[in-house]
Amino acid sequence: MSTVALPTGRGLSAARPTSAAGGHTPLGLDRARITGGFWAARQDAVAGGIRWGHEQLERAGNLQNLRIAAGQAEGEPVGPVFADSDVYKWLEAVAWEQARRPAEDLLTLQREVTALVAAAQHEDGYLNSVAPARGERYSNLPWSHEHYCAGHLIQAAVAQVRCTGDRGLLDVAVRLADHLVATFGRDLQHDVDGHPVVEMALVELYRETGTQDYLDLARYFTDSRGHGLMASYGKEPAYFSDRVPVREATTVEGHAVRAVYLTAGATDLATETGDRELLALLERQFDAMWATKTYLTGGLGSRWEGEAFGEPYELGPDRAYAETCAAIGGIQWAWRLLLATGSAHYADAIERMLFNGFLAGVSLAGTEYFYVNPLQLRGGATADENRSPAHGRRGWFDCACCPPNVMRTMAGLADLLATSTSDGLWVHQYASATLESGALAVEVVTNYPWDPEIRLSVTRADGPSALRLRVPAWASGASVTVAGESRPAEPGSYLTLERAWQPGDEVVLTLPLDVRTVTAHPRADAVRGCVALERGPLVYAFEHCDQGADVRLDDVALVPGSAARGEHHPELLEGVTLVTARGRHLDVPEEYRSWPWPTAGGPPEVGEEVDLVAIPYYAWANREIDAMRVWVPALGDRP
Amino acid sequence: MSTVALPTGRGLSAARPTSAAGGHTPLGLDRARITGGFWAARQDAVAGGIRWGHEQLERAGNLQNLRIAAGQAEGEPVGPVFADSDVYKWLEAVAWEQARRPAEDLLTLQREVTALVAAAQHEDGYLNSVAPARGERYSNLPWSHEHYCAGHLIQAAVAQVRCTGDRGLLDVAVRLADHLVATFGRDLQHDVDGHPVVEMALVELYRETGTQDYLDLARYFTDSRGHGLMASYGKEPAYFSDRVPVREATTVEGHAVRAVYLTAGATDLATETGDRELLALLERQFDAMWATKTYLTGGLGSRWEGEAFGEPYELGPDRAYAETCAAIGGIQWAWRLLLATGSAHYADAIERMLFNGFLAGVSLAGTEYFYVNPLQLRGGATADENRSPAHGRRGWFDCACCPPNVMRTMAGLADLLATSTSDGLWVHQYASATLESGALAVEVVTNYPWDPEIRLSVTRADGPSALRLRVPAWASGASVTVAGESRPAEPGSYLTLERAWQPGDEVVLTLPLDVRTVTAHPRADAVRGCVALERGPLVYAFEHCDQGADVRLDDVALVPGSAARGEHHPELLEGVTLVTARGRHLDVPEEYRSWPWPTAGGPPEVGEEVDLVAIPYYAWANREIDAMRVWVPALGDRP
Structure with a gap:
């Protein structure tokens, strides 16, 4: 890999408010460069994944879909209807990676794939390799993801021109955006995509090009939601963030990634239009999410059903969905609020999400991914659905949104510094x-x-x-x-x-790095009586393989105040600081071993002392898949 | 409604082991008759629902589907692919209701619908009004529910001939079963239905007719599962109870209704074939389910995703799925184990499921149903999916399995006595x-x-x-x-x-009816530190509308030992005994009201005393939909 020249001073950022917006300006990847340490190692690992990601896109058929659409190959498109978006997120990752560490091999891949995308675009600017093969254009927007794919294309194009100066993808994006304006603008077709992201993308394209139409279309799409347009599409409108207009919402609900992509876009919109009222509403929504619907890890979305936010304090650790993409969307939203307000709260939130809910989504080797990020796995877990943590991280998914999303986030991470x-x-x-x-x-x-x-x-x-x-x-x-x-x-x-x-x-x-013993809000019923350990920005987790042979992780309680030591082990998990604490086994009273269990037993009996060893949560499931828990019962007088 | 004569002494039971099987013989509905009291009132309420159910089947298109299949009407069938099964479950309910309280109006409806079903049957015995309009016969058995519908038809036919002596539906069932034997028997087509029930049905048809082929086919279908036949049908094999053969399983997993219908059928099979080894395995599977995967209410299946059993002790009360049909399937399984073994455990289990997990599934008026039966609803719950308890019970569902399942179970209840x-x-x-x-x-x-x-x-x-x-x-x-x-x-x-x-x-x-304060198994993490109240066979629940205006049900703890009183209120909820207890508010420490919530706060502060009033769980959501909880934190030293 030889290096290539990079444009500088163009503001190599995913979100770059115009000067009219006031507030904060990101430095961009040319002026914020990670030079070593913790995050450099994570970036280097995922950089290998970016190269390998191209093979995955080929293997899974995403690139072939585009060839078919471009008339370069015969066949029917395969995979999910949003298959194109994986290619675009990967292209965006390549762009940020070019800014981070320019390399000819990536540049070659980037040019090839960009040319393929351009070739797949229709005369009138429409671009999608899957949806039109499965129905009329825009006839099923709540599920067809046509705007969603357009949004990711636009984000990739903006990244590409900012990082490499190459306008190839931007020309495609502008033609596509013009087509969207001509088709949907000024209420020509009153429909919105079931999955937001195009709002953020259109604002950014406005920022890049100065074309007011894109900002107007972003506003139109944002304000069209919340009126039940998608009420007859097989899910509750809340699933699509379509129950309450974003200007009336007081919290987040429904599909977590959709919800936070929408609010991130609305924050961009508020920033560029100087809409202080909308900004204040979005701040309140973020507060409500953070205070009542966020896991300790910064994970968002507690429900598997609908990949959705639950009720406030519905935060069970075992079935936490906490999709990796939701953490990424949460970071994007918090970042835009930080740019607009300069409030340290949002930077704190980003830190919590980055080091925990996001980072756990990728293996230390950078090539395997979690879709779902629970805070507890019981011992002896059996086989489960495709995306279950019970199998460990996987290289790719049929629904492969998370891997390229991790790639683009990791490659562009320095911009958040x-x-x-x-x-x-x-x-x-x-x-x-x-x-x-x-x-x-x-x-x-x-x-x-x-x-x-x-x-x-x-x-x-x-x-x-x-x-x-x-x-x-x-x-x-x-x-x-x-x-x-x-x-x-x-x-x-x-x-x-x-x-x-x-x-x-x-x-x-x-910044003192004493181990902190934390408790959850008393309404977080599922972890009542439990504590978790944190050290600095890291949430800790107890993993089966670090405990003594006699320790049953499902049956332990922690002695509060006993978690004092933090000792660094450079040889372990690419270097982690372990935390140890004292605990006791909780012995199950005999009467639970006979019928009928719920009515007979008393509280557990406090048994023998055990040593408990915790690793940073992000590093779990890199050695084996077995019992893991963030929250552990605490001995003592409660509640 | 005038009364009609009933055959007697025929064994009016859903499951009637042959004399060769040994074990217990159910009395049948002519020899076990409920004459008044608690269950008579519930049966009378649901009897009105049976009549109204016919209108629902007309309105939802199920009957029209059969008319189309019979060539009596034009059009495409509507609704889910298993729409016929709702008609059959309703017909079964009518049969048991005829035995309970014969009535001309029901007999007329029964004859009309039976004639319609007979007219919809194909020359070769095949019968399904929906599946063949959506694909080749038996080409997608994991999802087409063709055997599932056949199973419910057979069960209805057996019920009809036993209760009314009318062979109309039995002739249809025999032709259909013969067609199944000719198509699938002796491994002619090596496929099984994704949703069990045909196994139970075929054994019962063997019991009714003495035709050995039906028993053999039931055995073949039962033993074909567990070898990954359905591995490529979009769900993990566990979902379909297809991961582990029923003779090797040590617990239940996957879709809860499917799992317990299968094991109930396997129990019938073990009974009729004298297979003591299989019976012993099924007993162990039931034990494992009851000890580790059953809610206090007898509710089965904790996961919304896949309507499935979770891991052992994964029993969160707020997102308990606990489908009404799963409780019904659980009762059917336990009943068959009771018939085979005479063990009081199974009768205990039936009682718990009947009075709680099952009965909560239907409104006191008998016309509205819960699909999902959680043990907690937080205050201020927002709109949710179609089947969410946040809306309260509903009259019918797009997926209407539960209502006619409740009807047939309630009408035939006396058989369980x-x-x-x-x-x-x-x-x-x-x-x-x-x-x-x-x-x-x-x-x-x-x-x-x-x-x-x-x-x-x-x-x-x-x-x-x-x-x-x-x-x-x-x-x-x-x-x-x-x-x-x-x-x-x-x-x-x-x-x-x-x-x-x-x-x-x-x-x-x-049977002393002192109020009992119960705790869960220490591994049931989600209700750690909580207690629940029971009285006799009833699990109690605290519902918002019974508490004082100042009580915040989400923030209370119970004083253990304080639940002493049980006072009957004949005017309330058609007559219930209330239980009262003393509690204290748990005040949320101030620090949780500021960022970042998880790291700052201590345990809640014990606040003012409150009176807490509990009603039987089955009666909840009959007045309003607001906060409800079965499990409440207990004050005191723990764990």
Whole structure:
């Protein structure tokens, strides 16, 4: 792999608000570069997966579908109706990866696939290799995913032009978007796609091209939802986020990925149209989601049925759906809210989702994926549905939305690290990296999340400016040292350091990494009486293979306060800090072993002492598939 | 409605083992008659529903489908592919209802619909009004439900001939069964239906007609499962009970109704073939289900996804699926095991399912049904899928399996009360009734389950014989009085009273109805730290509308030992005994009201005292749909 030249200064970001929008500007992948450490290793692993992903798209027929549509091959398209979107998400991943680490082999693949996509486009701009073979164009939008595929095409095209300067895919996207405007714009055809994403995409295309029609169409699609347009399509309107208009909703409901893609797009819309009222409503919806419908891991969507959000506090750990794509959508939404508001809450939320609900979705090797991310698997789990964690991660799925979604997110991850505003540089996430805003460039060196210290060195400074560092809400006892002077830093906010920075200036932020024992909201019935362990941004999990031979993970309770040690094991799971705690076996009283179980038994008996070993949740299921649990009963007086 | 004459002494039972089978013989609906009290009122309510059910079958198109198939009407069949089965279950309900309370109006409907079914049958015996319009015969058996519909037709036909002597439907069933034998018998076409029930039906047709081919075909279908025949039909083989052969299974898995219909049929098979080994395996499977995959209510199947059994102890109360049909299937299975073994455990299980998981499936008025029966509904529940309890019971469903299943079960309920063996009469369930075996006839008078006394008077006695009375496992402190002499009765067994009975002899069984506070198995994570209340055979539930205006049902804990009172309210919910208990509000600590919720809060604070009022679970959702819970956190030291 030889390297290729990259355009710079174009704002290599997935979401790049116009200057009219105010708020934060992302640095882009040319000005925010991960240089090593935790996330660099994850990115490198998934980069291998991107190359392998091309083979999967060939094997599964997605590329052949496009060849058939382009008249280059004979046959019927195969796979799900949204098969094209997997190709587009993969193309988007390739674009971000080109910005991260340019390589000829990827560029060649990118050009080939781009040419194929262009060839599959119809004269009038319509583009879909599967849907028209299975029914009239746009005749079944709640299920046909035609706008959904268009949205992912547009996002890939914007990424491609921003990262490589190549307009090939953008020309396709513009023709497709113009076709959508001509077909649906100004209520010509009053229908919306069952699966949002085109809203986010159209706003971004507006940002890239300046064409107002795209912004208007995004607004039209966003506001058309919530009026029961999809009431007769085999699911409750809530499934499609079509029960309540986004401007009236107070929470999220229905299919989790659909819901958060829609609200992410609506946030873009609010940002670009200066709609403060809509923005405030979306903030309240995010708050409601985060407070009542989010797992400790940042996982979203508790129901398998409909891949959906449940009721508030319906958060059972064993059947948590928490689709990997939902975590990705949640990150996209939180990121857009962060760009619009600069509130540290959203950066905290992104951190929780990134390190846990998202990262668990991909194997350490970068080539196998979870669709579903539960917080508990009982011992001796039997075979289950295709997407069940009981089988472990898989290389690809019939419904392969998650793998290329992980690829594009991982490749573009550096964009989430920092933003700039008129008065300085904001650092949201911590990784070894170089970060550059207009007036200030810094180098970050850290072994986060394993070590508490984050060292920032100024490498360029053009006049006085502010450096703002997020202090996570969990980082009680945080402190900062600037020019040898140390002071406390307030958790849950941005620490502001304003001065006439000089190259060589050093800032050290220290985020204490004591193990925290956390409990859930008392209404989260399914984990009543339980605790979980966290360390820094990481949620921990107990996995069968780390326990002693005599430990029955389904039958243990934890001694609160006993989880004190965090010891790093570079040899284990590509390097993790283990946490150990003391526990006791809970022995099942004899009477439960006879009929009728529910009426006879008393509480369990506290049995022998056991050592319990926890690993970061993201690393589970990389060695074996057996019992795993995040939440463990706590000994003591309750509730 | 005028009455019609009934045949007697034919064994008016759904499952009637041949004399060769040994074991228990059900009395049949002519010799077991409910005369009043609790179940008579429920039966009368559902009897109105049976009449109204005919209108629903007309409205939903099921009858029109048959007219089209019979060449009496033009058009395409509508509704699910198993639409015919709803007609057959309704016909079965009509048959049992004719035995319970003969009426000309039902007889007229029965004759009309029977003639229609006969007219829809093909020359070669094939019968299905929907499947052949949607594909080749038997080309998609995992989903086409052709054997499933045949099974329900056969069950209805057997019921009809037993209850009315009318052979009309039996002739249709025999032609259909002969066609099945000719098509599938002796491995001619090696396929099985995705949804069992034909196994039970074929054994019963063998019992009715003596035709060995039917028993052989039942065995063939039963043993063909479990070898992955359906592996490529869009679901894991476990869904179809096709992962493990029934002779190798150690528990139940997959779609709950399918699983228990299959094991019920296999139990019939074991009974008729004298296969003790198979019977012992089925007993172990039932034990495993009851101990690890059954809700307190007797509800079966915890997963919405696939309407399926979960892992052992995966028993979340809020998303309990617990399909009404699964409780019915569970009762059928337990009944067949009881007939084969005479073990009181199965009668206990039937009682739990009947009074709770089954009965909750139908409204007090007898015309609205739950498909899904959770043990918790949080306050302020929003709209959900078609079958969600958040809407309350419904009159009919697009997938209308449950309503006619409730109808046939309720109409034939008296058959479950008692059996006879060579040495006497066994009473399994308690209701005001007349019960007649060969040597002994008794009249039962009781206000069970509200009052503890069950009075049995001998009305006929032909020589010495045994009267056996089930003493439920929950009935600690039970006693019996015979001829003025009182003695304790051992819970979880049959009390045997052997004597030369005389007409007028009285037996009084007293089953103490103290309120019981029960806990779940310690591995049932979702209800850790909770208790539930039971009284007699009834599981209790707290429903929002019975609590004080200040009580937040989502935030209460119960003071163990405080549930002492059971007071009968004849005016409420057609007469129920209320149970009251003391509780405390659990106040949510302030820190949960700010970000990030999972990491900040401590345990809830114990707040003000509240009175908590519970009603029998079966009666919930008859006044409003709001918060309801069976399991409530208990104050005290745990786990």
